[in-house]
Amino acid sequence: MWKRNTRWLGTRRRCIDESTEEVSMTMLEVKDIYKSYGDVPILKGVSFTMKKDETKVIIGPSGTGKSTLLRCINQLSPPDKGEVWLNEVEITNPKSNINQMREKIGFVFQDFNLFNHLNAVRNVSLGLEKVKKIEKEAAHKRAMQELRRVGLEAQASQYPAQLSGGQKQRVGIARALAMDPDLILFDEPTSALDPELIGDVLDVMKSLCGKVAMLIVTHEMGFARNVADEIIFMEGGVIVEQGSPKEMFTNAKMARTKEFLGRIGALYGEEERR
Amino acid sequence: MALETLIESLPSLFDGLGVTLLLTAFSIVLGTILGILLASGRSYASRPIAYLILIYEKVLRGIPLLVLFFLIYFGLPEIGINLNAFTSAVIGLGLRSSAYQAQIYRGAINSIPEGQIHAAYSLGMNKLKAIRHVIIPQMLRLSIPGWSNEFTILLKDTSLAFGIGVIELMRQGRYIQVRDPSLVLVVYLLIALIFFILVFSANKTLRYVEKKYQMAGYQTEVHR
Numbered sequence: 311m312w313k314r315n316t317r318w319l320g321t322r323r324r325c326i327d328e329s330t331e332e333v334s335m336t337m338l339e340v341k342d343i344y345k346s347y348g349d350v351p352i353l354k355g356v357s358f359t360m361k362k363d364e365t366k367v368i369i370g371p372s373g374t375g376k377s378t379l380l381r382c383i384n385q386l387s388p389p390d391k392g393e394v395w396l397n398e399v400e401i402t403n404p405k406s407n408i409n410q411m412r413e414k415i416g417f418v419f420q421d422f423n424l425f426n427h428l429n430a431v432r433n434v435s436l437g438l439e440k441v442k443k444i445e446k447e448a449a450h451k452r453a454m455q456e457l458r459r460v461g462l463e464a465q466a467s468q469y470p471a472q473l474s475g476g477q478k479q480r481v482g483i484a485r486a487l488a489m490d491p492d493l494i495l496f497d498e499p500t501s502a503l504d505p506e507l508i509g510d511v512l513d514v515m516k517s518l519c520g521k522v523a524m525l526i527v528t529h530e531m532g533f534a535r536n537v538a539d540e541i542i543f544m545e546g547g548v549i550v551e552q553g554s555p556k557e558m559f560t561n562a563k564m565a566r567t568k569e570f571l572g573r574i575g576a577l578y579g580e581e582e583r584r
Numbered sequence: 585m586a587l588e589t590l591i592e593s594l595p596s597l598f599d600g601l602g603v604t605l606l607l608t609a610f611s612i613v614l615g616t617i618l619g620i621l622l623a624s625g626r627s628y629a630s631r632p633i634a635y636l637i638l639i640y641e642k643v644l645r646g647i648p649l650l651v652l653f654f655l656i657y658f659g660l661p662e663i664g665i666n667l668n669a670f671t672s673a674v675i676g677l678g679l680r681s682s683a684y685q686a687q688i689y690r691g692a693i694n695s696i697p698e699g700q701i702h703a704a705y706s707l708g709m710n711k712l713k714a715i716r717h718v719i720i721p722q723m724l725r726l727s728i729p730g731w732s733n734e735f736t737i738l739l740k741d742t743s744l745a746f747g748i749g750v751i752e753l754m755r756q757g758r759y760i761q762v763r764d765p766s767l768v769l770v771v772y773l774l775i776a777l778i779f780f781i782l783v784f785s786a787n788k789t790l791r792y793v794e795k796k797y798q799m800a801g802y803q804t805e806v807h808r
Contacts, residue, residue, distance in 0.1 A: 386702055413708035423699035427722045427799050437707035440717050469800035489707060 335362045337523055338493055343382050343392035345375070352378045353389070354547040360493070365524045367534040370544035371570065376527040377420075379544070380495045383525070384415045397492065413441060416486025416494035416522075420501050422478040424470040424485070430477075431457060431466040434485045442489070456484035460514045476507030480514055487522070494518075496526040531574055535559055543567045586766050593760040593771075600756030601778060607673055607742040607752060612735055614678030619685025623723070624715055626686060627693045637686070644683035650747050652676045657748040673745035681738050688730035692723040725797050732790040736783045743779075753778065 338360040345353040352375040360366055368376050382389040385401060385408050394401040401411045424433050434453035438444045444452070457463050460480040470478055479499055486494050496515070500508040512533050518524060519537055528534060534541055535555045542552040543564075551558070551567045562568045626637045644652075657672035667675070696719060704714035746754040757775045761768045 384706060386705060409705075409708045409710045411708075412706055415706070417703070417706035419699060419703065421699060423697070423703035425700065425703065425718055425722075427725060436717060437709070440713055441708045471800040485703075485707070 336360070337362045337364075337397060338383070338525075339393075339395040340379075340383065341393040341395070343379065343389045343394070345378055345382055345387065345389045352547055353382065355392075356544070356547070356549055357392075358542060358549060358552065360523055360525065362492070363520050363523050364539050365519050365526070365537055366540050366542060367538040368525065368527045368542045368544055369529070369531070369534060369570075369574075370550075374544045375547045376544055377497050380417070380497050380525065380527060383495060384412055384417055386417070409441075413437075413489055414492045416489060416491035418479070418482050418486055418494060418496045418499045420498040422470070422475075422482050422502070424473075424478055424481055426470055429467050429469050430462060430473065430481045430484075433470070433481055434488050437485065437489050453484070453488055456488045457481070459487065459517075460484045461510070474507060475503045476510045479503065479511045483511070483514055483518075487518075491522060493523040493525065496524060496528070498527050498529070500528065500530060529574065531571070543570065545570070586764055589760070589764045590767055590770060593756075593763070593767075596756045596759065597753065597774070597778075600751065600753035603670075603750065603752040604739075604742050604754075605782075607670070607677065607745060607750065608739045610674040611677035611681060611742070612738055614674065615681025615685050615734075615738065616731075618678065618682035619689055620720065620723075622682060622686035623689030623693060624720070626690055628711060628715055641683045641686055644680050645687075647680075649676060649680055649741055649744050652680060653744065653748045669745070669748045669750045672748060673742070673750050677738055677741060677745075681734060684734055684737075685731065688727050688734060689723055691730070692726035693719060695726060696722050722799065725799055728790060728794040728797070732787060732794070735790065736786055739782060739786065740779060 336359050340359070341357050343353050343356045344351070356375075356379055358366075368379070370376055378387065381387040382392075383394050383401075385394075389402065392402070396411060396414060399406060399411065401408065424430075425436065428436060431450065431453045434456050435446075435449040438449035438452055439446060442449075454463065454466060457466055460483055462477060462480055462484070465473060465477055465481075470481070473481065482499075483494075499515070500511050503511065508530070512530065515524065515526070515533075516537055526534075526538075538555050540552055541555050541558045543550045543558065543562075543566075545566060551562060551564045553562075558567065559571060562571060622637050622641065626634050626641075629637070647655075653672060653676045656667065656676050657669060660667060660672075700718055700722065701714050704718040709717065742752060743754040745752055746758070749755070753775055757771045760771045
């Protein structure tokens with residue numbers, strides 16, 4: 311019953327979009343998200359939208375709720391209030407099949423979270439086999455393709471503990487990609503890496519631009535500046551300002567944005583801009 | 585004369601050994617399957633179920649095995665459940681082992697980083713799939729040392745089935761002792777030796793299994 315309802319809602323929306331002749335294709339819609347841990351409010355009303363294949367980067371000081379926001383989107387920690395819509399289906403609706411929705415939302419973790427007992431290629435193929443029900447051989451083939459895409463074909467049979475941090479993270483990205491997601495959430499994907507390895511991971515992410523929607527929490531300002539379609543600056547559980555990288559870096563409206571970008575730019579900006 | 589009796593009795597000791605091994609095999613399988621289910625339930629099921637499991641574990645770990653045997657073999661017929669001695673012993677050993685094994689597995693589950701299940705969820709696995717394909721395989725690998733311990737304890741405790749008349753190794757030894765009391769020391773030394781060899785080789789094998797299935801990066805390195 312409910313499913314029929316949303317589908318109906320979905321078509322109606324699309325009609326409105328078409329009638330206004332605007333190719334908006336809103337894929338992700340985050341509406342007024344609130345989240346507290348205990349008495350501590352983390353997110354205090356966050357809203358934004360993403361289009362298909364768009365790249366958005368979330369920046370902001372630590373403890374601002376950036377990671378929490380990502381976890382609210384794929385319901386790893388469900389929000390207290392607010393809605394998340396993906397492809398015109400409400401994820402936050404308790405009746406929607408969250409597992410099916412998560413198939414469409416890849417997640418790349420700060421600390422990789424590769425399955426320790428499986429080698430690289432099995433890490434990538436597990437979801438294909440057990441969730442997408444693809445038979446073993448085909449899943450393996452697909453997994454190898456994804457590993458090739460992130461430049462790790464030669465490491466296919468190595469276990470996570472035998473890989474470097476940068477390699478682990480690229481396996482993590484391959485694992486997310488294999489599921490054919492509409493959106494990949496990156497939670498500080500390079501924070502646990504040493505500077506030399508960061509580049510490899512960022513290169514892979516850059517190569518995905520425009521092929522899949524990416525929502526990236528990062529402190530890599532150079533990357534944000536070069537790759538993002540839009541930058542979201544968050545602080546204190548709210549979005550302070552958002553705009554194109556050019557606007558944000560050269561012409562930020564809010565004093566706080568300027569200050570943050572100025573300080574972090576002085577720290578990382580110059581060396582990151584290649 | 586005594587030596588002759590001993591040689592004549594050897595085949596019966598082997599029969600007993602067979603029963604002992606069967607007892608061990610059935611009850612370790614029962615204990616392991618139940619133990620895995622209990623540990624998973626304790627960690628991931630809803631609160632009331634987890635609480636029931638906790639009570640089960642506490643009760644079974646708090647009753648002496650022989651008492652448990654007597655309850656099952658002599659007690660249950662009172663409420664219309666008649667089990668033969670062997671089945672009673674398997675159930676008693678298996679249930680008790682499951683309670684101990686659940687603890688071993690729970691410890692292993694607790695040592696698996698939370699990110700593992702988050703990663704499984706984020707691929708679209710439901711809880712059951714995540715537990716089956718991500719948690720349990722890691723849990724089992726981490727549990728092998730504890731499980732080896734439990735296995736050898738269970739193997740030795742099969743001798744208590746003697747108490748409800750299962751004709752296992754111990755009971756066969758007792759028969760020989762009755763036939764020729766002068767053999768008592770030799771017979772029980774022989775039985776002790778058999779148990780020792782069994783436990784010793786089980787430990788060796790399990791150590792090999794542990795090494796073979798060790799997760800890369802999780803080796804326990806020894807620094808002397």
